[in-house]
Amino acid sequence: MADILTLKNITKTYGENTKNPTQVLFGIDLNFEESSFNSIIGQSGSGKSTLLNIIGSLDRPSGGEIFLSGKDLSVFTNKELADIRNQYLGFIFQFHYLLPEFSALENVLMPYKISKKELTKEIEDRAYELLELVDLKGFENKLATNLSGGQQQRVAIARSLINNPKIVLADEPTGNLDSDTTEKVYNLLREINKKFKTTFIIITHDRHIAEKTDRVIEITDGRISLDIKK
Amino acid sequence: MKLAFSIAKRFLMSAKRHTIVIVFCIAIGVSIQVFIGLLLTGLGNSLIDSTIGSSSQITITYEDNLANYNSTVLAVSEASDNISVVTETLTISGALTNDTLTENIVFRGFNFDTANQIYKFDYLIVEGQLPTSNNQVALGIELKEMLDINVGDTIVYNSTVFGEEVLEITGFFDFNVLAINQSWVITPLTTVQDIIGEGDQIGKIEMQLDEVDDDLETKAAIVAALDDDTLDIVTWSEQNGDLLSSISSQQSSSILIQVCVIISVILSIVSVLSITVLQKSRQLSILKAMGIQDKDASFIFLFEGFLLGIFGAMLGVVFGVGLTYAFTTFAVGSDGSPIIPLTLDYGFIALSAGIALTASTLAALSPAIKSSKLSVIEVIRNG
């Protein structure tokens, strides 16, 4: 499989122009294959989230290059990066981060609306399908705040998929879920990976999740300490 | 834009109570601005009105009296559009004698048809009625006690120049000015003309203006119309320099007060909206992670400010007008008229609403710009 994402010598220093700059990433080189299912592990403060945020163009690296499907993201403007996030990437966060003012269906459709394309019957059907996929049929019009934690996380998963992203980035997607729900969410991600060939990069400290992924990358003190494949 | 608007609308709708509170905050600010503005304007107008409203605003005085005055009066009234009323008067001095009592008086002959419009004698009569024919008079209320007389009595006018004349008392008036109440005796113009005995003549032409501030321009127009630069012609502002400066200082203090009110309204709108933006920083981060453009993110808050401004201004105008109405209805003097007569100046109300709307939108600007620079990661990492 071809690489969908390539990181070359990525470094990140916080507070570069202050007295006490803190370097959190030291020359990260990584390739991710298309439709692979990867996990990143590491202790808190190891730099794994910073790395994921840089991959997700939520943060810019201090040095190095990122290539997404061969395109060098380091030369992109903020506006172009916003488009990349909208079109190529899906995000799932630990605290699910739904918009509490909107219903499950509206939340799922939000990334599509942000892309400013005309709302069509097809895309609405797709939103309904995705909610069905995450086992939330019948909850479409419930406000996000009226859903349980696990349901909200599944809405977030459906939302991350609405624009058919190439890569889904998940930061502790099961971090605040009980073990049964964790298992369900994991199985769901796996199913999506197989069905849509979506590449997954998942930060987790849950070994039950990590040991089921096809590749485990361990980050220690801002460096890759281990990179193993099944 | 459409997306930003619909998100702004939803943000406001989903926090209804909070939204209502903000709208009320803005509305109260606007209503205070409207009310105080109208009050101060009303106060200024009322001061001018009470001081010069019932007196001659431009007076032409003929030292030697003027005969055949009809054409001159006509010419004056046509000299300028600003002149609302012109009336001719003739005044002599003398004394009134009632058996034992004698009082010096100013004996003024009026053409009541027009003079009433300036002096409003109709309203000032507190007893009896205005004189209607020759040798009938009405007296200042103070003279009633001073001379111990009543309506229907007769009294004798005498003067070293014009001799004696018996007059019939038809009523008493109250000008609310002691000097006038103690000295004025009013009568139809012909009474005074007959006492003088030199035919139809007048001593003064008095007039009132639509725009009192334009008195000097009107004076110039009269001089031009009569083509006579030897005229003794005096306007209210020439006569009342002190009054004029007090009115203009009152007006500038009223502007200062309004500016202070506007600033406090703007500041409260800004602070309330900044908090709103702060509360939505989490939602903003989510939207940014999903790829919303910075520009659209900023528009969400501009629209929020705009919508809050619109409803706040509308409600504020309703409150302000209501307050003004209540004030004019309930805060009234003994005669049933408002202590300070207020008029609804629609231009001013629109201006106040416009200022509030602009302020709300601009108030949302700086938090909106700040929010567009917000770091997504910080919010996401901190839950």
Added chain:
Amino acid sequence: MKNNKYNEFLDLLEKEDKGKSLLFILDLLNSGVDVVTVYEDYLIPSLFDFKCLAVEQEICIWKEHTRTSIIRTVLEASYPYIIEQRKKEIHKKVIVLCPQEEYHEIGAIIASNYFYLLGFESLYIGANTPSDDIVSAIKILEPDYVALSVSNYYNLVVTRKLTKKIRENYPNLSIILGGQAFSKAESLEQVTYNFYLKDYKDMVSFANEVRK
């Protein structure tokens, strides 16, 4: 001939018949088949040969556990034959273990039995062994080799840390690795070790090397 025999054994295992499975192997050993053959041709292949009846699941965990339990009993029962067939003593001590969170211990038990068979002084100290306990075991037992058996590839995370720790504390102690987790060369590269022994053949060469 061997294939038929193996299928016979597998049939017994499929039926979860512990007693008959054990007797089957003991019969083989008593009839003169050597321990290594029994291990290599019967026991080890049977650990990977699953027919899962519950179609809806990819692996039946309970079946795997039952199979493991039977094989463990067979392994224990085979120990007299290990002693009997043991090669000349090497006078080197090996401790065999699975790192923390690694519960698949059959491989480690087989390796430990093989080491003993090949003449090493061998001690299996258990599955899921906490790293600190491993270090203290090394301190007390003073082995010449520590052998780590890792099946689940995720346990390379803890294995990497463990081997680093052992190397730091006992720079002269040789580390031997084995197990499915190391089947990818790039995975192996990232762990500190001296010897990687994939199978019995590797162990024999290693023993010969040590004897020299």
